[in-house]
Amino acid sequence: MLLSSTSRPDLAAPAALYNHRRLMRITTFNIHEFQDASGRGRVDDAIALLKEVDSDVLILNEVGPDSPRSPLRYVGDALGMVVTFGKAGSGGNAVLTRQPPRELQYFKLDEAVEFRSAIVVRVALEGAGASLDLDVVGVHFDHCNENERLVQLATLGRYLAARPVHLVGGDFNAMRFSDFDDAGRAAMHVARERHGFEKGRDDFIRNLDESGYVDAVRLAIAGSLEAYPASLAVPIPAEHAITSRVETRIDYLVLSRALAPRVHARSARTVVSDVSDHNLVSVDLVLA
Numbered sequence: 001m002l003l004s005s006t007s008r009p010d011l012a013a014p015a016a017l018y019n020h021r022r023l024m025r026i027t028t029f030n031i032h033e034f035q036d037a038s039g040r041g042r043v044d045d046a047i048a049l050l051k052e053v054d055s056d057v058l059i060l061n062e063v064g065p066d067s068p069r070s071p072l073r074y075v076g077d078a079l080g081m082v083v084t085f086g087k088a089g090s091g092g093n094a095v096l097t098r099q100p101p102r103e104l105q106y107f108k109l110d111e112a113v114e115f116r117s118a119i120v121v122r123v124a125l126e127g128a129g130a131s132l133d134l135d136v137v138g139v140h141f142d143h144c145n146e147n148e149r150l151v152q153l154a155t156l157g158r159y160l161a162a163r164p165v166h167l168v169g170g171d172f173n174a175m176r177f178s179d180f181d182d183a184g185r186a187a188m189h190v191a192r193e194r195h196g197f198e199k200g201r202d203d204f205i206r207n208l209d210e211s212g213y214v215d216a217v218r219l220a221i222a223g224s225l226e227a228y229p230a231s232l233a234v235p236i237p238a239e240h241a242i243t244s245r246v247e248t249r250i251d252y253l254v255l256s257r258a259l260a261p262r263v264h265a266r267s268a269r270t271v272v273s274d275v276s277d278h279n280l281v282s283v284d285l286v287l288a
Helices: 015-021 041-051 071-079 146-158 181-193 203-210 216-222
Strands: 002-004 026-028 058-062 083-087 093-097 103-111 115-129 130-140 166-171 251-257 263-273 280-288
Touching: 002 146, 026 041, 026 130, 026 166, 026 251, 041 181, 041 263, 041 280, 058 130, 058 166, 071 083, 071 093, 071 251, 083 115, 083 166, 093 130, 103 146, 103 251, 130 146, 146 166, 146 203, 203 251, 216 263, 216 280
Parallel strands: 026 058, 130 166
Antiparallel strands: 002 263, 026 280, 058 093, 083 093, 103 115, 115 130, 166 251, 263 280
């Protein structure tokens, strides 16, 4: 069930209102195979939460195996969305859209440690007589090793070189150290050690920054692309700082170098719930 949210009053506005405003709400959520942190099935609660958020594009990680009777298909039917599934370790990934994607692609990132993959679907963002085709990439990077994540990121970059206008979303299992002040960063390291994870590193996120990617949540907070670079040095507001049980932000939506100048991130929200062991992250985009 929904516990708290950073949303504005229009969080649950109907899809018709989004179309009128030419918004595209993109959401990423590690759904933990539709179970909460204790392993209890929460499919119906997940549907209620996702209906309330009312996304135009929904990136899901750890969706479980796919079949006509799988929870994933049940959720897709309940939301009235088209499901694109991608087989992977840690339960597989899915991208759900309001309309069938214009194009789609699925490819492997790495099988050296655990099978990881990416889904690419092409959607259109429309507004004021204009339209922009963009590729939405759903991915779940390795959860154990930063070096492995960097290998997977390099593979992803090679695949996306021919698709420059894109957004990547999902559970990156990576952190931005500047999200925290010194005390918060120390607490994060303790939490990771307590849960048996590697010591926190930020090589992955620094690599994204150097490649020109723009953190959509931070962009929405900064208010403009011009203010964005300086904002990265400031800790992120507390309501966005934690998206998982390792007490850090590891779920992201990032805009490519070619996409970032062409859109505005109108608002961002991190929705805290007990539906999964992750929190939901959502951003509204409009054409610039």
